[in-house]
Amino acid sequence: MKRFVLVFLVSLSSLFTSAAVITWNGGVTGNWNNATNWLPATIPTSTDDVIFNTSALVDMDVFSSTTYAINSLRITGNVTVELNVTQSGGGTRRLQLMSTSTSTKGLQIDSGSTLLMHGVHTTGTLNYILDLASATGVTGEISGELQFSGIGSGGAAGNNHAELNVYTDGSNYANLIVKTGGIVKYIDLSGNTNSNNSGTYFTMESGSQYIIEKNGGSVPAGGAWDANSLLKVYNASGANVPTFNGDAYGNLEWNCPNQNSFSFTKNISFNNVNLVNTNAGSSRVFRIVNSGSIIYTLTINGNLDISSNSILEITGSGTGSPGGGYLIVKGNINNQGSITTNGIPGTVNQLELNGTTNQSLSNTGTFSGTRLLFIMNNAAGATLNTPLTLPYNLALTSGKITTTTSNLLTMIDGSAYTGGSVTSFIDGPMKKIGNTDFTFPVGTGGIYAPIGIANGTSEMATDQFTAQYLRTNPQTPFGNQYGASGINHVSYVEYWTLERNILSTATKLITLDVHPTSFCIVEGSTFVSQFDGTFWTNEPSTGSVFTTCNAPYRCGTLTTNDPISNFTLSPSIFTLATTDPFATNPLPIKLINFSATKISSGLAVINWDLAECCSKFVIFELEKSSDSRNFVLLSSISGSETNKFYFYNDSRLGKGITYYRLKMTDTDGSVKYSKVIAIINEEKGFVITSIAPNPVQHTASLTISAAKQSNVDFKVYDMTGNLVKQWQSTVASGINVVNMDVSALANGTYHVLASSADDKAVIRFIKQ
Numbered sequence: 001m002k003r004f005v006l007v008f009l010v011s012l013s014s015l016f017t018s019a020a021v022i023t024w025n026g027g028v029t030g031n032w033n034n035a036t037n038w039l040p041a042t043i044p045t046s047t048d049d050v051i052f053n054t055s056a057l058v059d060m061d062v063f064s065s066t067t068y069a070i071n072s073l074r075i076t077g078n079v080t081v082e083l084n085v086t087q088s089g090g091g092t093r094r095l096q097l098m099s100t101s102t103s104t105k106g107l108q109i110d111s112g113s114t115l116l117m118h119g120v121h122t123t124g125t126l127n128y129i130l131d132l133a134s135a136t137g138v139t140g141e142i143s144g145e146l147q148f149s150g151i152g153s154g155g156a157a158g159n160n161h162a163e164l165n166v167y168t169d170g171s172n173y174a175n176l177i178v179k180t181g182g183i184v185k186y187i188d189l190s191g192n193t194n195s196n197n198s199g200t201y202f203t204m205e206s207g208s209q210y211i212i213e214k215n216g217g218s219v220p221a222g223g224a225w226d227a228n229s230l231l232k233v234y235n236a237s238g239a240n241v242p243t244f245n246g247d248a249y250g251n252l253e254w255n256c257p258n259q260n261s262f263s264f265t266k267n268i269s270f271n272n273v274n275l276v277n278t279n280a281g282s283s284r285v286f287r288i289v290n291s292g293s294i295i296y297t298l299t300i301n302g303n304l305d306i307s308s309n310s311i312l313e314i315t316g317s318g319t320g321s322p323g324g325g326y327l328i329v330k331g332n333i334n335n336q337g338s339i340t341t342n343g344i345p346g347t348v349n350q351l352e353l354n355g356t357t358n359q360s361l362s363n364t365g366t367f368s369g370t371r372l373l374f375i376m377n378n379a380a381g382a383t384l385n386t387p388l389t390l391p392y393n394l395a396l397t398s399g400k401i402t403t404t405t406s407n408l409l410t411m412i413d414g415s416a417y418t419g420g421s422v423t424s425f426i427d428g429p430m431k432k433i434g435n436t437d438f439t440f441p442v443g444t445g446g447i448y449a450p451i452g453i454a455n456g457t458s459e460m461a462t463d464q465f466t467a468q469y470l471r472t473n474p475q476t477p478f479g480n481q482y483g484a485s486g487i488n489h490v491s492y493v494e495y496w497t498l499e500r501n502i503l504s505t506a507t508k509l510i511t512l513d514v515h516p517t518s519f520c521i522v523e524g525s526t527f528v529s530q531f532d533g534t535f536w537t538n539e540p541s542t543g544s545v546f547t548t549c550n551a552p553y554r555c556g557t558l559t560t561n562d563p564i565s566n567f568t569l570s571p572s573i574f575t576l577a578t579t580d581p582f583a584t585n586p587l588p589i590k591l592i593n594f595s596a597t598k599i600s601s602g603l604a605v606i607n608w609d610l611a612e613c614c615s616k617f618v619i620f621e622l623e624k625s626s627d628s629r630n631f632v633l634l635s636s637i638s639g640s641e642t643n644k645f646y647f648y649n650d651s652r653l654g655k656g657i658t659y660y661r662l663k664m665t666d667t668d669g670s671v672k673y674s675k676v677i678a679i680i681n682e683e684k685g686f687v688i689t690s691i692a693p694n695p696v697q698h699t700a701s702l703t704i705s706a707a708k709q710s711n712v713d714f715k716v717y718d719m720t721g722n723l724v725k726q727w728q729s730t731v732a733s734g735i736n737v738v739n740m741d742v743s744a745l746a747n748g749t750y751h752v753l754a755s756s757a758d759d760k761a762v763i764r765f766i767k768q
């Protein structure tokens with residue numbers, strides 16, 4: 001009996017000393033220090049778990065000393081709770097949370113709920129602290145919103161009123177996580193989150209927000225900021241902008257319309273940066289600077305957006321050393337405001353594109369200043385979505401900059417570039433202003449093909465030349481009329497455009513790059529040719545640094561002996577030409593016809609024609625298939641230096657449909673395939689063997705093989721089955737080409753249904 005009583009008393013004692021759950025029951029306003037406001041009716045102590053599930057404004061006069069402790073605090077049920085401390089004479093008041101449990105967290109604010117820590121002082125300076133650093137690993141989870149604010153006589157930025165503490169020392173710190181949708185917000189005259197520069201005491205998950213909407217303050221370190229967490233800095237005025245204690249954060253949104261200029265004097269990185277307002281109307285800026293010989297770097301791992309009310313400056317006026325400031329952007333740049341540079345004479349500031357996927361650049365604001373080195377260092381390249389004028393030099397380290405006529409890259413008078421290679425160049429047109437010699441680092445695809453201008457006359461600093469390299473046959477748009485020039489032929493694969501501004505009268509020596517895919521074999525008989533509107537001209541040229549680059553081809557440069565003065569065509573057209581026949585200096589093979597004709601039920605003849613004779617080392621492999629997918633070699637034929645016309649008799653023509661294609665191996669080992677053609681060895685029926693081009697913008701050609709002459713109905717359907725176009729055409733026995741105009745169709749995917757009395761065929765195409 002005595003043993004039973006003893007056990008009962010011990011159990012009863014344990015019950016009254018363990019943590020209790022105490023819930024607010026005091027209505028919308030009340031005093032923490034009143035037991036009747038709690039359920040059960042007792043004032044919480046250091047072992048108790050406190051829950052608010054109704055909204056309340058609570059007077060925290062419970063502080064009889066500096067620190068008041070409870071085990072845990074939870075705000076839940078979509079409520080708003082304000083814990084208000086009013087203090088005269090200043091001092092520190094600390095609400096201390098003790099729990100290190102993962103099930104009963106020291107602080108838990110559930111989604112939809114808000115906790116406001118509000119300090120009011122009438123005199124002196126009040127520090128009202130929500131303290132999660134009284135033990136090792138005090139737990140916390142914020143899925144709702146935690147706010148800090150203050151009001152009173154100590155209105156200066158340094159007079160803190162309410163703040164969060166997550167680190168005291170190596171044995172007393174928090175494990176606080178701001179979850180997706182969670183918010184920590186400092187407003188009015190509040191303080192800061194006190195942390196440490198190392199350790200994960202304070203974690204911002206993806207989709208969380210940390211908001212500083214006040215003067216002063218600081219951004220905590222000592223935590224893990226997910227790349228998609230968001231730091232908002234709002235409404236800082238004058239010089240009272242926050243400091244950054246860490247060096248790596250997630251997204252940054254900056255909106256301070258009354259600020260003074262703000263400078264980073266450290267290496268720091270963000271994910272996306274959105275400059276909404278830096279007080280640009282008062283010439284206030286957001287800047288990265290250096291310190292003496294120390295170069296500070298701002299790294300933006302995502303996108304950079306600059307609004308019309310913002311200025312981003314790299315190195316402030318009169319600061320730094322020749323090292324300048326360094327801005328690295330790995331995502332897209334959208335500048336509607338201003339990107340500018342400054343610094344003492346000799347300063348070189350740097351803006352580097354350094355992403356891993358293609359970066360887009362849009363500039364509808366200003367891109368100005370001096371001494372800015374623009375570095376292209378992204379193997380995936382960059383694309384201009386608007387025109388861009390570089391205020392200083394360009395470094396082509398890795399990756400292409402893709403431009404268009406409307407989205408042009410311009411380099412100003414006196415500027416220069418370094419680099420330029422098959423891995424880094426301008427893919428599209430670019431403009432150079434000035435009267436100095438310049439080589440345009442242009443190319444396309446995997447071909448680097450610069451064009452140079454030099455040593456002219458009547459040059460002015462306002463001259464403008466725009467150049468572009470095109471990998472297409474110049475004879476298609478401009479013909480092959482040579483007049484009395486002595487030209488045998490010009491290139492079939494490439495040409496350059498060079499446009500001079502209308503007010504300029506400058507003449508220029510023109511230098512063209514001769515690279516492996518120019519297919520030049522004899523440089524001594526190769527020269528620059530200009531199209532004058534009617535004929536291709538012979539511009540005597542001098543070669544330089546020619547070497548064998550991909551046997552038998554030769555590579556180097558060709559420069560006109562005399563300056564070119566005729567820029568009447570806009571733009572002017574230049575390419576390579578030769579006096580040698582095609583077989584000697586090919587510039588290279590070009591197939592102009594590939595066809596098949598049924599002679600009898602067991603015989604077909606296949607013909608192909610070249611534009612010019614080719615090298616005897618070219619190989620033509622005629623391939624055959626019964627299903628248009630699996631081809632086998634039918635015959636291998638060497639090229640001819642004296643003949644442009646080829647044929648092969650297939651004496652084993654089978655029943656049904658037989659498909660043919662031609663594999664062409666050039667002397668450099670490059671391989672091309674012809675389109676697929678077909679013969680129908682039946683009494684009736686037809687097949688569509690190809691559509692080209694595909695995708696198509698305006699007109700495409702359908703290649704159709706038919707057993708006999710037939711009337712064929714053509715119907716074009718979109719992917720929802722709507723009929724959008726139809727017509728009728730007569731096809732003859734054999735191979736036919738039927739043109740199809742799709743210029744009126746919207747962009748998208750379509751299929752063509754061709755039907756006759758005997759057969760049907762379908763093929764799909766894309767309209768762009």
